[in-house]
Amino acid sequence: MWKKAKGESLQRFSGKTSVIASGAELLGDLHFEGAVQVDGRVRGNLHTSDGVVLVSQDGEVVGEIRAPRVILQGAVKGDVHAAELLELGASARVSGNLYYGVMEMAAGAHIEGRLCRSNSLEAPLELPAGLGSE
Known part of the structure; x- marks a missing residue:
């Protein structure tokens, strides 16, 4: 089930897929269109209005x-906003809303x-009132 969903998601963005390779570390925010696959480490925000984020195991x-x-199979320390679909694999570890x-x-x-x-x-996700001030 996971491979089918992951393949369909990334295949749609053929030619617009970026990979943060294993052993690589990105410092800073990444705004993109298409897909990004994180096999390494990102210390910053990942934002797209038309795309998919895959964090590998x-x-x-x-x-x-x-x-x-x-699609999360690895670790995330921060909030995750998935307007359409959020998939959590068995090895996903999330510390955030x-x-x-x-x-x-x-x-x-x-x-x-x-x-x-x-x-x-249809509407973009926004923080519910009061959640950002805890």
Whole structure:
């Protein structure tokens, strides 16, 4: 199930896929169109209005993720905003709040934070009042 979903998501962005390789570290924010696959480490925010973020099993993001589709198999320390679909693999480890349209979660995924479902897939996700001031 995960391979099919991941392949369909990344295949749509053929020619617009970036990879943060294993052993590489990106310092700073990345704004992009298409897909980004994190096999290494990102210390910054990942933002796209039309794309997908994949954090592989050995990948790590320390910062906020905002994308229509987010697939997590590795570690994230920060809030995740997936307007359409959030997929959490069995090895996903998240320390932050999750905002999503639809979520799929495999047994074994670990979350330390709040789960906040969006009522509308059409509107961009925004922080609920009061959550940002804790």
